[in-house]
Amino acid sequence: AQKITQTQPGMFVQEKEAVTLDCTYDTSDQSYGLFWYKQPSSGEMIFLIYQGSYDEQNATEGRYSLNFQKARKSANLVISASQLGDSAMYFCAMVYSSASKIIFGSGTRLSIRP
Amino acid sequence: DVKVTQSSRYLVKRTGEKVFLECVQDMDHENMFWYRQDPGLGLRLIYFSYDVKMKEKGDIPEGYSVSREKKERFSLILESASTNQTSMYLCASSFPRQVLRTSSTDTQYFGPGTRLTVL
Numbered sequence: 393a394q395k396i397t398q399t400q401p402g403m404f405v406q407e408k409e410a411v412t413l414d415c416t417y418d419t420s421d422q423s424y425g426l427f428w429y430k431q432p433s434s435g436e437m438i439f440l441i442y443q444g445s446y447d448e449q450n451a452t453e454g455r456y457s458l459n460f461q462k463a464r465k466s467a468n469l470v471i472s473a474s475q476l477g478d479s480a481m482y483f484c485a486m487v488y489s490s491a492s493k494i495i496f497g498s499g500t501r502l503s504i505r506p
Numbered sequence: 507d508v509k510v511t512q513s514s515r516y517l518v519k520r521t522g523e524k525v526f527l528e529c530v531q532d533m534d535h536e537n538m539f540w541y542r543q544d545p546g547l548g549l550r551l552i553y554f555s556y557d558v559k560m561k562e563k564g565d566i567p568e569g570y571s572v573s574r575e576k577k578e579r580f581s582l583i584l585e586s587a588s589t590n591q592t593s594m595y596l597c598a599s600s601f602p603r604q605v606l607r608t609s610s611t612d613t614q615y616f617g618p619g620t621r622l623t624v625l
Contacts, residue, residue, distance in 0.1 A: 423606070423608050424608055425609065427613065429616075435596075436616060436617070437598070437619075439615060444610065483549070487608050488608065492556075492602075492612065493539070493551055494614055497548070
């Protein structure tokens with residue numbers, strides 16, 4: 393069965409520190425994609441970063457990078473130099489080749505302390 | 507930039523009313539999706555559509571129907587609203603998958619959400 397697991401319900405981080413949000417996944421498909429979304433208190437889901445299962449390099453987008461470890465089935469999000477505006481819920485998600493729909497993890501609430 | 511809009515940010519309805527939630531995207535995406543989000547339950551897929559007049563049930567379609575008469579518009583309909591349908595509703599869209607492999611075109615782009623309260 394396809395599954396996404398986020399084990400950190402909440403995290404507190406000091407401003408300007410780097411933060412790692414954990415995500416593990418399970419799928420039997422060889423082709424799959426992993427996403428991270430940010431959801432501020434306003435409610436909108438904002439796409440941050442994508443990693444394909446065949447991508448050899450870890451994805452990066454500005455201050456966001458995805459630490460993809462295929463053998464361990466993990467896809468952690470790393471935010472460098474955190475800012476107050478990074479406070480939000482973060483969702484890890486996966487799409488797999490046998491379906492077009494995305495499945496989401498339960499989310500991690502990140503709070504940045506000034 | 508991809509733009510997905512939803513007709514209302516906040517909506518209050520009474521039990522038994524027929525409710526329409528509208529979603530419009532301007533990126534010429536074939537795929538459109540409706541989710542509901544509840545505390546502790548995460549995002550759950552209600553319905554999705556791969557093309558005009560096409561629809562597929564998601565994980566929790568009971569109590570909902572959808573309509574896709576135009577490519578850019580996907581409507582979620584609550585035929586007779588009930589209090590257990592009080593929730594955050596999120597619409598999303600994406601390109602179709604051209605080949606059997608997943609790719610970044612599978613990325614779904616979301617609207618701002620509609621917080622629906624049924625009294």
